[in-house]
Amino acid sequence: MALTYVVVPQWQGSGSSRAMQLVDGAESIRGDLPSAATRSVDIPLEAGDHQGTGIHRYSSLLLVRDRTRNALAADDTPHLTIGGDCGVELAAIEHVSAQQPAVVWFDAHPDLHTAASSPSGAFTGMVLRTLLGDGPAELVPEHPVRADRVILAGVRSIDTAEDEYITQSDIRMLGPATFSTEALLDAITATGADSVYLHIDLDVLDPAALAGLGSPVPFGLEASALTEAIRAVLAKFPLAGAGITEFAPSSAAHAVDDLPTILRLIGALSSANTHSRGSSETSTETE
Numbered sequence: 001m002a003l004t005y006v007v008v009p010q011w012q013g014s015g016s017s018r019a020m021q022l023v024d025g026a027e028s029i030r031g032d033l034p035s036a037a038t039r040s041v042d043i044p045l046e047a048g049d050h051q052g053t054g055i056h057r058y059s060s061l062l063l064v065r066d067r068t069r070n071a072l073a074a075d076d077t078p079h080l081t082i083g084g085d086c087g088v089e090l091a092a093i094e095h096v097s098a099q100q101p102a103v104v105w106f107d108a109h110p111d112l113h114t115a116a117s118s119p120s121g122a123f124t125g126m127v128l129r130t131l132l133g134d135g136p137a138e139l140v141p142e143h144p145v146r147a148d149r150v151i152l153a154g155v156r157s158i159d160t161a162e163d164e165y166i167t168q169s170d171i172r173m174l175g176p177a178t179f180s181t182e183a184l185l186d187a188i189t190a191t192g193a194d195s196v197y198l199h200i201d202l203d204v205l206d207p208a209a210l211a212g213l214g215s216p217v218p219f220g221l222e223a224s225a226l227t228e229a230i231r232a233v234l235a236k237f238p239l240a241g242a243g244i245t246e247f248a249p250s251s252a253a254h255a256v257d258d259l260p261t262i263l264r265l266i267g268a269l270s271s272a273n274t275h276s277r278g279s280s281e282t283s284t285e286t287e
Contacts, residue, residue: 003242003270004077005030005038006092010064012048012057013087015122016214018248025212025247026084028255032263033082039074041067043084053136054115055123062138065091080269083245086111086124089199092243093131094141101240102193103131103145104184104233106153106226107201108217110162117161124246129165147171151187154179154204154226157217176219181229188237195240196233200226200265202246212249212258223261230268242269 009026011019023043030038041064048060055061068091072079081092086107093103105111111128114135118125129135133144148170156176158166166173172187174180188196203213206220244265249255 002037002077003080004075005033005080005082006041006068006071007033007038007082008041008043008064008068008071008084008088010041010043010061010084010088012043012060012064013085013123013127014214014246015056015120015124016248018214018250019085021212021248021250022084022214022246024252024255025249026082028249028252028259029082029244029247029262029266032259033266039071041071050121054118054121055126055136056121057123058136061087061090061123064088065139068092069095078239079241080266081241081243083243083247086127086199086201086245088245089127089243090130090139090141092241093145093197093199094143096195096197096240097131097141097145098143099195099240100143100146100149100193101195101197102149102151102188102191102237103197103199104151104153104188105155105199105201106204106221107155107199108203108215108220109157109201110152110155110166112162112165113159114161117159119159132169149191149193151184151191153184153229154221156219176221179221179225179229181225181232184229185232185236188233193237195238197240198230198233198242198269200242200244202244202262205261210258210261211254212247214246214248223264227264227268230265231271234269234271239269
C-alpha cells in the first residue's frame, strides 16, 4: 500500500526568525513528490490571534488543523505529512491516535511545554504535550496519545519544565549519546504497540548535515544513522503514519543542497510496511 503525501506549509506555529521560510521548505519538498499521490493544504495568509490562550497565532493554527483533518480523512491510506512547523503533526497524529501506535518523536526538542510554561508562546514547543492531552480543549485529540507509547529520539535541548514532565511521565528517551537502531527497536517493542508513527523534525539532525534549520542544535544525529534507523523500524513495525517538519532553507540554492538528504529520508519511509487506519492488515511497498 503506497503512502499519500499531505503538504502543509504552515508557519504560524513557529517561534523561529525563519518561520516564513518554512513555506518555501514545504513547497520545495512538494516539487519532488509524486503529484498523483500528493495533496496540499491551504494556509491562511494572516498570522492569527491568540484568543486568550497564550498560544501565538492560535486562530490560524485551529483553521489549519481543521483543513488538515479534512485532507487526511479523504482516504484510509497511511500519510506522510510534510510541514511546515511541528504543529502540522497535531492533525496527523490525531488521525491515527485511536490505534495508539508508538510515537517516535525524532526532534532536537521534546515539544512538551504548555502555554503556561512556554517561554515563547510558540505552539511548535507545545505540540507533543497537546497530543498527550494537556492543552487547550479545542486542540486536544479525542484519543490522546499515551505517554508510555512515546519515545523521544535525538532530543538534546530540554527546558526545565519539560525535563520535570519527562521525569514524572512514562515517556522513554534516547538522546544522541544513547541512540542506536537497536536501542530504538527495543524501546518500540517495550511500548507494546503494534504500529508506529514517526515524527521527524529535521533539527534532530546535526546542523552539519542540513543547512535549512530554523532552530539548529549541535551534536545531533547523522543523516545516515537516521535513515538506517527508519528502515530498520519499518522492516519490523507497520507504519501508521509519518511527518517531516521544520525545513526552512535560507535560499533556493540551500534548498537544492539539502533536498537529497530529505529525499533519502522520504525514500526510507516509503519502504515501509504500511498500516491502514482501523485495520491490522499490512503490505510491503517499495518506491
